[in-house]
Amino acid sequence: MVERVLVMGAGMAGLWTAMALAGPDREVTVLDRDPPPPAGGPDAAFDDWQRRGVGHLRHSHAFLARLRTLARDRHPALLEALLAEGVRELGFEGSLTDKHKENYVPAPIDRDLAILTSRRTTLELVMRRYAEGLPGVTMRPLTFVKGLTIAPGAPPTVTGVVLEDGTELAADLVVDAQGKGSLAYEWLSEIGVTVPESAESCGVIYFTRHYRLRPGQAEPARGAGATTGDLGYLKFGVFPGDNGCFSVTLCVPEVEEEMRKAIVDPEVFDAMCRELPGLVPWIDPERTEATSRVFGMGQLESRWRELAAEGQPAVLGFFPVGDCVVRTNPLYGRGCSFAAVSAHLLLDALQATPDPAQRLIHYRTGIERELRPYYDVMRKADRSAIRRARAALLPPKKPTLKGKLAKSFLEDGVAIAIREDVDLLRSFLRGFHMLEHPQAWLKRPRNLAKIVRVWARGKAANAALYPAQGAPGRTEMLQAVGVSPDADVQRVRAQAA
Numbered sequence: 001m002v003e004r005v006l007v008m009g010a011g012m013a014g015l016w017t018a019m020a021l022a023g024p025d026r027e028v029t030v031l032d033r034d035p036p037p038p039a040g041g042p043d044a045a046f047d048d049w050q051r052r053g054v055g056h057l058r059h060s061h062a063f064l065a066r067l068r069t070l071a072r073d074r075h076p077a078l079l080e081a082l083l084a085e086g087v088r089e090l091g092f093e094g095s096l097t098d099k100h101k102e103n104y105v106p107a108p109i110d111r112d113l114a115i116l117t118s119r120r121t122t123l124e125l126v127m128r129r130y131a132e133g134l135p136g137v138t139m140r141p142l143t144f145v146k147g148l149t150i151a152p153g154a155p156p157t158v159t160g161v162v163l164e165d166g167t168e169l170a171a172d173l174v175v176d177a178q179g180k181g182s183l184a185y186e187w188l189s190e191i192g193v194t195v196p197e198s199a200e201s202c203g204v205i206y207f208t209r210h211y212r213l214r215p216g217q218a219e220p221a222r223g224a225g226a227t228t229g230d231l232g233y234l235k236f237g238v239f240p241g242d243n244g245c246f247s248v249t250l251c252v253p254e255v256e257e258e259m260r261k262a263i264v265d266p267e268v269f270d271a272m273c274r275e276l277p278g279l280v281p282w283i284d285p286e287r288t289e290a291t292s293r294v295f296g297m298g299q300l301e302s303r304w305r306e307l308a309a310e311g312q313p314a315v316l317g318f319f320p321v322g323d324c325v326v327r328t329n330p331l332y333g334r335g336c337s338f339a340a341v342s343a344h345l346l347l348d349a350l351q352a353t354p355d356p357a358q359r360l361i362h363y364r365t366g367i368e369r370e371l372r373p374y375y376d377v378m379r380k381a382d383r384s385a386i387r388r389a390r391a392a393l394l395p396p397k398k399p400t401l402k403g404k405l406a407k408s409f410l411e412d413g414v415a416i417a418i419r420e421d422v423d424l425l426r427s428f429l430r431g432f433h434m435l436e437h438p439q440a441w442l443k444r445p446r447n448l449a450k451i452v453r454v455w456a457r458g459k460a461a462n463a464a465l466y467p468a469q470g471a472p473g474r475t476e477m478l479q480a481v482g483v484s485p486d487a488d489v490q491r492v493r494a495q496a497a
């Protein structure tokens with residue numbers, strides 16, 4: 001029997017779902033509220049594609065090794081098409097320090113550690129064209145879903161969707177890929193179905209501006225200064241893109257209200273970039289020109305939806321994927337990989353059993369196994385970053401010995417050992433890129449021994465391994481760009497008093 005699958009949403013998760021489920025066993029129809037991509041290539045998609053359904057479409061994106069390996073291994077023609085349209089593979093070799101290079105010998109795993117970079121519009125354009133060419137897949141753009149049809153039962157079963165004009169479409173399976181703003185959980189709760197969720201703020205606001213290399217210009221050489229970094233009061237990153245484009249993201253803690261207000265002004269944004277030595281050559285007007293305003297995005301949340309609390313499915317025939325099932329802080333660049341992994345876990349569940357309840361349990365078990373460890377690590381890191389950003393505005397506290405040791409172990413041990421030892425870097429990146437459990441590398445005694453050895457040598461002996469400094473502190477940065485450094489300090493201290 002051919003199964004009829006309706007996918008609500010043609011963003012990352014909807015497209016990965018269509019690609020995973022395509023084939024003779026299913027008819028997959030992907031419904032999206034937005035228009036299809038305009039005719040033309042990546043520049044037309046960036047300039048003209050109207051995507052009210054994806055507010056973050058024009059924010060910086062990079063795509064982790066897990067996503068790239070899924071494309072390479074399951075959809076090699078897609079990877080080929082992406083590269084042909086200018087999407088770039090940044091290989092492991094590009095992350096090596098001078099110290100690593102002294103005795104670097106390529107290993108087979110290095111081929112798995114490459115990432116993809118491009119404007120998100122470029123990746124999505126090529127994925128969309130690839131997905132709609134697959135057998136059994138139909139795209140229905142400009143199709144707004146406004147509800148679900150649900151058959152009563154214990155638990156109830158989703159049997160289809162209702163469109164804006166009242167049309168009902170029937171399905172054997174409905175996949176929710178409507179992204180972070182999906183209303184499906186409200187539709188379900190209207191008939192008494194609760195899908196429990198836990199959510200908390202990521203504590204940051206994202207600001208992105210796009211640039212393009214001028215004709216004949218090349219990207220600055222690597223290693224001239226940090227192109228990504230975490231200063232506590234600000235995180236920053238250059239995202240190399242496709243076809244001579246790149247973007248810069250400045251990520252501001254929510255607690256820094258004055259900085260947040262000022263940074264949307266392109267002049268302030270560029271002025272802040274000029275204070276960061278590694279970014280200066282990227283936004284040098286001789287080399288590059290800005291191609292966009294500053295895009296801002298707040299209300300960033302981590303959220304986990306529980307599909308089968310205590311092993312009991314809340315609803316059958318309904319599978320949330322991507323941001324609908326797990327949403328994470330964009331800073332870690334994992335959302336699109338989560339979308340790709342969840343789509344393939346759904347395929348595994350459908351292939352494992354025809355039983356609707358068992359399918360949901362199978363899917364949920366996969367999500368817990370594959371995504372939970374990263375989710376937990378990211379939330380912990382977010383909480384600590386929120387505390388750190390707030391502490392920067394409060395009178396300095398004398399650190400405890402335990403706190404000092406933990407900070408030193410991370411900054412002078414782990415971070416420095418990774419910059420020295422290629423195998424350690426590989427091991428760390430495997431976790432970072434979701435190719436193994438995020439903490440597995442730190443549990444290996446051999447890795448731990450290397451870190452302790454480097455840490456024990458002390459800062460002076462390791463001086464050459466530290467990355468180039470030169471970024472200003474919070475007060476200097478804000479003064480340099482004409483923003484009061486004191487207003488938020490006074491506000492936060494008054495609140496704390």
Ligand SMILES: Cc1cc2nc3c(=O)[nH]c(=O)nc-3n(C[C@H](O)[C@H](O)[C@H](O)COP(=O)(O)OP(=O)(O)OC[C@H]3O[C@@H](n4cnc5c(N)ncnc54)[C@H](O)[C@@H]3O)c2cc1C
Nearest residue numbers: 009011012013033053061062145178179322323330335336
């Ligand atoms: C600022 C920012 C930066 C990010 N950077 C990265 C990064 O560098 N790397 C990374 O991997 N991830 C990143 N992410 C996360 C990543 O973008 C998301 O995880 C990813 O888009 C989730 O895919 P999705 O398909 O679930 O949702 P979306 O991509 O948001 O797609 C949802 C789709 O559903 C459609 N839709 C919604 N409602 C309806 C409806 N009622 N009817 C029909 N269609 C509907 C929308 O039009 C849209 O096409 C970032 C996120 C943000 C916010």
